[in-house]
Amino acid sequence: MSDYLDFDKLAENASSWEWAFYDKIRKRNIFASFNFTKCYQCGKCVGICPAAQHSNFNPRLIIRDVLFGELHRVLDSEDIWLCFDCFDCKVRCPMNLDIPELIHALRVEALLQGRYPKRFKTFLEFGRNMLETGSAISLTWRVRKVRKRLGMTENPISEQAVGELKVIAEETGLNEHLDFCECLIEEEKKDKRLTVK
Amino acid sequence: MGDLLMVINEERLEKIPLEGPLYIFKSCVSSNVYPGIEACTRKILESLGISVVDTDQQTCCGGLTYFTTISSEDTFLATVARNFSVIEEIASDMLVICNTCFNALHYFEKITEDFPNLKVKVNEVISKIGRKYNEGKVRFWHIAEFIYKAKDELARKIKFKLNGLKIAVHYGCRYLRACQEVAIDNPESPTFLEEVVETLGGTPVKYKEKDLCCGSGKMQRYTARDLSLQITARKIESIINEDADLILVVCPSCLAVLDNAQMELEILERLDSRIPVLHITQLIALLLGFDPNETLGIQVHTTPVTPFIEKLMENATEEG
Numbered sequence: 361m362s363d364y365l366d367f368d369k370l371a372e373n374a375s376s377w378e379w380a381f382y383d384k385i386r387k388r389n390i391f392a393s394f395n396f397t398k399c400y401q402c403g404k405c406v407g408i409c410p411a412a413q414h415s416n417f418n419p420r421l422i423i424r425d426v427l428f429g430e431l432h433r434v435l436d437s438e439d440i441w442l443c444f445d446c447f448d449c450k451v452r453c454p455m456n457l458d459i460p461e462l463i464h465a466l467r468v469e470a471l472l473q474g475r476y477p478k479r480f481k482t483f484l485e486f487g488r489n490m491l492e493t494g495s496a497i498s499l500t501w502r503v504r505k506v507r508k509r510l511g512m513t514e515n516p517i518s519e520q521a522v523g524e525l526k527v528i529a530e531e532t533g534l535n536e537h538l539d540f541c542e543c544l545i546e547e548e549k550k551d552k553r554l555t556v557k
Numbered sequence: 558m559g560d561l562l563m564v565i566n567e568e569r570l571e572k573i574p575l576e577g578p579l580y581i582f583k584s585c586v587s588s589n590v591y592p593g594i595e596a597c598t599r600k601i602l603e604s605l606g607i608s609v610v611d612t613d614q615q616t617c618c619g620g621l622t623y624f625t626t627i628s629s630e631d632t633f634l635a636t637v638a639r640n641f642s643v644i645e646e647i648a649s650d651m652l653v654i655c656n657t658c659f660n661a662l663h664y665f666e667k668i669t670e671d672f673p674n675l676k677v678k679v680n681e682v683i684s685k686i687g688r689k690y691n692e693g694k695v696r697f698w699h700i701a702e703f704i705y706k707a708k709d710e711l712a713r714k715i716k717f718k719l720n721g722l723k724i725a726v727h728y729g730c731r732y733l734r735a736c737q738e739v740a741i742d743n744p745e746s747p748t749f750l751e752e753v754v755e756t757l758g759g760t761p762v763k764y765k766e767k768d769l770c771c772g773s774g775k776m777q778r779y780t781a782r783d784l785s786l787q788i789t790a791r792k793i794e795s796i797i798n799e800d801a802d803l804i805l806v807v808c809p810s811c812l813a814v815l816d817n818a819q820m821e822l823e824i825l826e827r828l829d830s831r832i833p834v835l836h837i838t839q840l841i842a843l844l845l846g847f848d849p850n851e852t853l854g855i856q857v858h859t860t861p862v863t864p865f866i867e868k869l870m871e872n873a874t875e876e877g
Contacts, residue, residue: 366682369643374770374872396569410769410770410788411777411784414784414787414788415781415784415785420672438781441776441780441781442771442773442780442781442784443774444730444770444774444775444777444788445730445735445774445775446622446730446734446770447730447734447735447737447744448730448734448768448770448775450734450778451734451737451744451745452745452798460735464624464626467626471626477776477780477781478779478780478781479780480780483622483625483626483776483779483781484627486621486622486626486627487622487628489621490616490617490628494616494617494619495585495588495589495616495617496585496621496622497585497586497589497590497621498589499589503589503590503856503857505635505855505872506592506856507588507596508859509850509851510592510595510596510851510852510854511596511599511851511852512592512595512596512599513613515719516588516615517583517614517615517616518613518614519615520614521614521615521616521643522616523615524614524616524639524686525616525617526815527686528632528635528636528639528682528683528685528686529632531635531682531685532628532629532631532635532682533631533632534628534629534632536629536840537627537628537629537632541627544623547792
């Protein structure tokens with residue numbers, strides 16, 4: 361199947377563009393100024409993308425697939441997890457489209473549908489650390505000693521601050537989300553689990 | 558294309574404060590992995606005679622967990638708002654020593670500006686802990702742009718001159734490109750850090766992969782290690798080809814990746830030599846005469862920094 365844009369087919373199918381998915385992720389992800397209908401598939405994003413140079417990741421195709429509702433290709437593949445979020449594409453896009461934002465929205469959607477990347481457990485630890493210590497990366501014994509030698513406090517975050525963060529987590533559903541992510545990993549849904557080749 | 562300025566943003570440059578009191582926004586990597594970055598920032602401000610205020614109430618910026626899809630927008634916004642409300646009690650300007658933090662803070666401001674109802678929503682959450690976010694009470698500045706503004710004064714105060722040592726500058730992605738609306742230089746062909754290097758007496762090195770990401774991404778070092786290493790290898794090879802003496806970064810994630818990956822790449826026979834990596838605050842603290850182990854924290858670096866320090870000291874004694 362050719363990946364090149366078939367303009368005749370595009371014109372033919374324009375009325376059947378799949379808006380449901382596009383609208384759904386636009387509404388969930390309130391941050392992005394979702395204006396991807398402006399993309400005219402020039403491919404400048406792919407040209408500069410570092411991930412595209414070493415893998416099959418292709419931002420141009422991802423935008424096209426999202427608009428055409430070809431969800432399986434977008435959400436099921438490992439590709440959306442390969443984006444480096446380096447923003448090279450956004451800077452060079454003639455329409456200044458926020459492609460990294462789209463990738464983030466797709467990742468959130470994929471996660472909620474049970475797909476997660478390799479070593480996802482590490483990020484889960486960031487979340488747990490944030491709740492327990494107030495920082496996503498916890499202080500090791502060694503770094504505490506180094507901090508002391510450098511003339512700083514061993515632990516820069518107070519118990520009170522950690523307590524306040526716990527209240528925020530409670531109010532905004534962080535605990536539930538972390539539990540959900542942990543369930544995903546433990547259940548090991550092999551048919552949906554991604555492994556990076 | 559957006560309004561890309563091809564020159565330094567003078568308007569922003571003027572606003573950067575060179576007087577205290579300033580608050581240093583602590584970060585996971587800059588405080589808990591490479592603590593030298595935080596320590597050097599403190600020493601730099603001390604050398605410039607700028608007073609620093611501190612608090613132990615500031616937590617993680619909330620950016621890392623949000624960007625890796627672990628926390629939701631609501632958690633992210635509330636965490637940032639809480640930090641703002643903590644800091645506004647003690648300072649009106651803060652220096653940000655980490656690019657993820659800077660990205661998180663900028664993102665928060667951008668979104669609450671576009672969607673003002675979020676400010677109300679976020680205050681509802683943090684009112685449960687007796688806090689309130691007031692817009693516009695704290696301004697934040699990236700440490701790199703602060704150093705750019707103070708470069709002439711720093712050049713006067715340094716004890717060791719770079720004396721033409723070749724420095725390869727890595728700009729990174731998160732400050733200039735992700736936050737291009739507020740960054741001080743343009744994202745396509747930045748030059749401000751090379752100006753800093755020249756002012757301090759060094760020679761900025763032109764290398765082919767100047768614009769390339771370090772390989773860290775938001776998570777790729779974990780989720781797609783091979784891919785990440787390929788990018789890092791390209792970056793470092795391109796710099797070693799130009800015989801640079803040091804890689805200079807402004808982001809702690811870039812520091813972590815470029816520092817740690819070299820040993821791995823040597824084992825994979827992708828590199829046959831290593832090159833020291835330093836954060837800009839560490840370099841300046843070194844030039845100001847602070848000790849590598851007591852202030853720079855080079856003991857946590859994987860790639861040895863001493864070859865660069867020896868070259869610096871050699872040059873210094875030659876000039877007399």
